[in-house]
Amino acid sequence: MSKLHVNGRQHPVDIDPGTPILWALRDSLGLTGTKFGCGAALCGACTVHLDGQAVRSCVTPISAAAGKKIRTIEATTDGSDKVGAAVHAAWVKHDVAQCGYCQSGQIMSATAFLKSLPRGKQPSAAEIDSAMAGNLCRCGTYARIRTAVADAAQSLA
Amino acid sequence: MLTPIDAIHPHELPRALQQLLGRNQADAAVTLPRRRFLKLAGAGGLALGAFPHLASAQAAAGSESASALKPTEQPSAFVQIAPNGEVTVTINRLEFGQGVQTALPMILAEELDADWSRVRSRHGSNDGAYVDPRFGMHLTGGSNSIKHSFLQYRELGARARAMLLAAAAARWNVDVSRLRTESGRVIGPNGRQLGYGELADAAMALPVPQQVKLKDPKEFRLIGRPTNRLDARAKSSGRQDFGIDIQRPGQLTAVVAHPPVFGARLAALDDSAARAIKGVKAVLRVPTDRGGEGVAVIADGYWPARQGRAALQLQWDSSAVEKVDSVRQLAQYRELAGQPGPRQFDADMAPLASAPRQIEAEFVFPYLAHAPMEPLNCTVALSDAGAELWLGTQFPGVDGMAAARVLGLKPEQVKVNVQMAGGGFGRRGVPSSDYVVEACAIAKAARSAGLNAPLRMIWSREDDIQGGYYRPMHLHRARIGFDERGQVLAWDHVLVGQSITAGTFFEGAMTKNGIDATAIEGMREPYALPMRLTVHHPKLNVPVLWWRSVGSTHTAFVMETLIDEIARATKQDPVAYRLRLFGEQHPRHRAALQLAVDQSGYGKKTLASGRAWGVAVHESFESVVAYVVEASVKDGQPVLHRATAGVHCNLVVNPRTVEAQVQGAALMGLSMCLPGAAITLKDGVVEQSNFSDFVLPRISDMPEIAVHIVPSAEPPTGMGEPGLPPLAPAFANALAQLTGKPLRELPFKLA
Numbered sequence: 001m002s003k004l005h006v007n008g009r010q011h012p013v014d015i016d017p018g019t020p021i022l023w024a025l026r027d028s029l030g031l032t033g034t035k036f037g038c039g040a041a042l043c044g045a046c047t048v049h050l051d052g053q054a055v056r057s058c059v060t061p062i063s064a065a066a067g068k069k070i071r072t073i074e075a076t077t078d079g080s081d082k083v084g085a086a087v088h089a090a091w092v093k094h095d096v097a098q099c100g101y102c103q104s105g106q107i108m109s110a111t112a113f114l115k116s117l118p119r120g121k122q123p124s125a126a127e128i129d130s131a132m133a134g135n136l137c138r139c140g141t142y143a144r145i146r147t148a149v150a151d152a153a154q155s156l157a
Numbered sequence: 158m159l160t161p162i163d164a165i166h167p168h169e170l171p172r173a174l175q176q177l178l179g180r181n182q183a184d185a186a187v188t189l190p191r192r193r194f195l196k197l198a199g200a201g202g203l204a205l206g207a208f209p210h211l212a213s214a215q216a217a218a219g220s221e222s223a224s225a226l227k228p229t230e231q232p233s234a235f236v237q238i239a240p241n242g243e244v245t246v247t248i249n250r251l252e253f254g255q256g257v258q259t260a261l262p263m264i265l266a267e268e269l270d271a272d273w274s275r276v277r278s279r280h281g282s283n284d285g286a287y288v289d290p291r292f293g294m295h296l297t298g299g300s301n302s303i304k305h306s307f308l309q310y311r312e313l314g315a316r317a318r319a320m321l322l323a324a325a326a327a328r329w330n331v332d333v334s335r336l337r338t339e340s341g342r343v344i345g346p347n348g349r350q351l352g353y354g355e356l357a358d359a360a361m362a363l364p365v366p367q368q369v370k371l372k373d374p375k376e377f378r379l380i381g382r383p384t385n386r387l388d389a390r391a392k393s394s395g396r397q398d399f400g401i402d403i404q405r406p407g408q409l410t411a412v413v414a415h416p417p418v419f420g421a422r423l424a425a426l427d428d429s430a431a432r433a434i435k436g437v438k439a440v441l442r443v444p445t446d447r448g449g450e451g452v453a454v455i456a457d458g459y460w461p462a463r464q465g466r467a468a469l470q471l472q473w474d475s476s477a478v479e480k481v482d483s484v485r486q487l488a489q490y491r492e493l494a495g496q497p498g499p500r501q502f503d504a505d506m507a508p509l510a511s512a513p514r515q516i517e518a519e520f521v522f523p524y525l526a527h528a529p530m531e532p533l534n535c536t537v538a539l540s541d542a543g544a545e546l547w548l549g550t551q552f553p554g555v556d557g558m559a560a561a562r563v564l565g566l567k568p569e570q571v572k573v574n575v576q577m578a579g580g581g582f583g584r585r586g587v588p589s590s591d592y593v594v595e596a597c598a599i600a601k602a603a604r605s606a607g608l609n610a611p612l613r614m615i616w617s618r619e620d621d622i623q624g625g626y627y628r629p630m631h632l633h634r635a636r637i638g639f640d641e642r643g644q645v646l647a648w649d650h651v652l653v654g655q656s657i658t659a660g661t662f663f664e665g666a667m668t669k670n671g672i673d674a675t676a677i678e679g680m681r682e683p684y685a686l687p688m689r690l691t692v693h694h695p696k697l698n699v700p701v702l703w704w705r706s707v708g709s710t711h712t713a714f715v716m717e718t719l720i721d722e723i724a725r726a727t728k729q730d731p732v733a734y735r736l737r738l739f740g741e742q743h744p745r746h747r748a749a750l751q752l753a754v755d756q757s758g759y760g761k762k763t764l765a766s767g768r769a770w771g772v773a774v775h776e777s778f779e780s781v782v783a784y785v786v787e788a789s790v791k792d793g794q795p796v797l798h799r800a801t802a803g804v805h806c807n808l809v810v811n812p813r814t815v816e817a818q819v820q821g822a823a824l825m826g827l828s829m830c831l832p833g834a835a836i837t838l839k840d841g842v843v844e845q846s847n848f849s850d851f852v853l854p855r856i857s858d859m860p861e862i863a864v865h866i867v868p869s870a871e872p873p874t875g876m877g878e879p880g881l882p883p884l885a886p887a888f889a890n891a892l893a894q895l896t897g898k899p900l901r902e903l904p905f906k907l908a
Contacts (some may be wrong), residue, residue: 096389139254
């Protein structure tokens with residue numbers, strides 16, 4: 001029996017310790033906001049935070065999360081995360097999503113990126129592209145993602 | 158004679174579609190505009206019983222303000238007003254990014270005078286009410302959702318509003334002419350007000366009015382207003398459920414080992430290691446698409462199922478199926494291009510030999526995968542009563558029928574619950590219902606094996622990239638003779654590629670004289686050129702399908718790069734040359750191109766050193782998009798810096814969505830140009846398997862894209878696809894300016 005610390009709560013899970021965090025979240029805990037896209041850390045749809053770091057949950061086994069804290073997209077709007085809430089608000093304001101499937105991962109990458117910046121620093125366009133380059137969007141929402149990340153950074157300044 | 162839609166079982170609708178498309182085709186042959194086709198259909202009386210919404214035809218025929226109601230047409234099927242005033246609009250389409258989940262409710266809410274902040278949206282099902290009112294089948298595709306349902310949703314809103322007004326008039330005992338509506342309320346004399354929710358029950362007890370008056374477009378307050386998506390919050394918080402997120406009580410997950418060559422059979426199976434994996438419930442041999450055979454591993458979650466699949470010892474027998482090889486295939490296509498074949502256009506080619514200037518060109522386009530971000534999936538629950546399916550599908554009716562066939566059920570015993578889909582681009586509209594059939598076959602086999610649980614089948618990304626249904630590979634060959642002024646004297650063109658509709662229920666309507674209409678759409682258009690177009694449709698063991706903008710994915714590239722090349726060869730400005738060729742015949746093309754030119758600064762602005770302009774314009778699905786782009790070559794790689802779009806889609810319902818669709822379609826157009834955008838086969842096996850080798854553009858590839866829309870009050874046309882076709886040729890034209898060499902292969906090879 002493993003224990004997963006997700007969004008501030010401990011969850012016992014009785015699955016193989018090699019199971020990727022993605023499938024523990026989705027199939028064991030019913031947290032389906034984190035998405036399966038490629039299974040190979042190529043698209044970023046499954047991005048979650050592991051002790052604050054953005055990781056690809058489709059290739060990160062639950063054994064690697066022992067003693068660490070996982071945050072998922074569901075925590076973005078639960079009132080506990082100021083940066084996540086700002087990113088969510090910017091995503092809504094700029095109407096970023098099209099099909100929306102990759103956006104959980106996009107938001108988790110953007111949130112980790114903004115949290116990594118020195119307080120008050122506004123990211124450059126190149127820094128935003130670099131931070132978001134690991135997340136694929138087949139609908140092509142990248143223009144609005146750029147705008148939303150910059151706007152979220154502004155709102156947090 | 159069309160069968161009235163009421164007489165057709167909803168599950169037989171593809172038959173009706175064939176008849177309908179047959180008509181469409183016949184009208185297209187005499188090149189009537191499609192709006193006129195509507196008019197003809199109405200005027201000819203054939204549409205009276207055939208369309209659930211006669212009104213569309215009537216309004217297009219000129220009687221724009223009133224229409225009769227069909228008995229089957231109950232507003233409750235599409236709009237529900239709760240006692241608390243919340244308005245729920247059912248969309249008769251699949252939302253997979255294109256924004257109809259917002260636009261269709263906007264259209265209905267406009268005529269209803271609803272309070273937009275109280276409007277919600279939900280998906281329909283394979284119920285007969287939700288067919289496309291013009292095509293008569295459940296269909297999301299061809300950029301037709303807004304185009305075909307604009308009047309339908311307006312009328313539904315107007316009828317519901319009329320009933321609410323009548324209910325208020327009865328409540329207050331005043332004449333309805335003294336009442337008006339505003340933002341979800343009926344307002345009467347002396348400032349009396351009632352919310353729609355308060356009137357909803359009384360209104361629903363009233364008869365649906367026979368006649369309704371629609372708004373004058375000048376009165377529109379919602380239609381045309383940039384509006385954020387209804388699903389924006391849910392999709393920005395992980396709360397939006399997609400098909401893959403379905404959680405039925407007790408459900409199990411199935412992963413399938415597909416044959417490595419399409420249609421191959423299983424020669425031997427050792428599943429002992431797979432069965433030993435914790436969580437694996439069953440390993441079953443199941444039929445797969447195209448007569449193949451595979452192995453389904455069923456487990457209590459995706460991961461054990463996937464582990465189980467990896468542990469299978471499999472031997473395949475592919476001796477009975479063709480093993481396609483891309484290199485051989487190209488040689489075969491070249492050989493075919495030299496053979497006689499059926500002709501779509503047949504202009505006199507005699508002037509070619511003596512033409513003062515000539516271009517000879519060969520174009521090659523690879524297979525392409527759709528690669529929607531949500532992997533394909535389908536959840537099936539069987540009971541003694543029938544089957545229930547949950548999936549994001551562009552064809553819920555077709556899929557429901559296919560499920561019934563596999564499961565040995567009557568069509569009406571199958572319910573398809575349409576789910577929000579994470580992209581699709583054509584891959585969720587498959588005439589063979591390949592992955593739905595597969596999921597149902599697994600569910601059936603599992604039930605026979607004693608597993609009575611809902612089954613969720615999930616394809617991995619590798620299954621998606623290697624599992625078929627691609628934009629077909631194409632070869633084009635052109636020989637063009639023209640004079641020093643750029644006047645084309647003869648254009649001899651050959652197109653080689655698999656037919657998408659061959660062998661499907663679309664074939665009868667879409668393929669005429671051996672030529673598939675979806676392969677040649679966009680050829681010659683909009684230019685009045687003396688063209689001879691010969692078409693070959695070889696049959697190969699590679700499943701093919703429509704891919705966002707379908708034939709225009711290659712025809713626009715061929716047409717718009719060759720037109721540009723003629724302009725360059727005769728030292729003419731490519732914009733001026735196109736405008737001259739349009740003449741007065743193509744006002745929408747002119748307007749779209751002129752808008753892109755004006756907004757981009759083309760011809761006025763001095764570009765940064767090393768950059769060049771590129772231009773292309775193309776109509777697809779009745780909308781016109783023109784691009785003016787700026788590109789350069791950096792370290793031997795093509796770079797697209799900026800694109801300015803001029804869009805003509807008639808009346809725009811939601812400019813915010815049109816902007817998003819054009820930006821997204823432009824990026825998908827760009828995706829065809831960049832390295833890694835090709836599906837190739839060796840010894841029958843697809844060589845790519847994931848985003849590592851079937852490469853999609855990333856945020857760093859995204860150019861600046863400004864979208865400008867030509868104002869228009871004409872009935873709206875669709876925008877899901879038309880932003881795609883002209884992007885790649887505009888980019889190629891800019892690069893040809895820089896390098897002096899035309900690009901005739903996708904993805905681009907600059908070396």
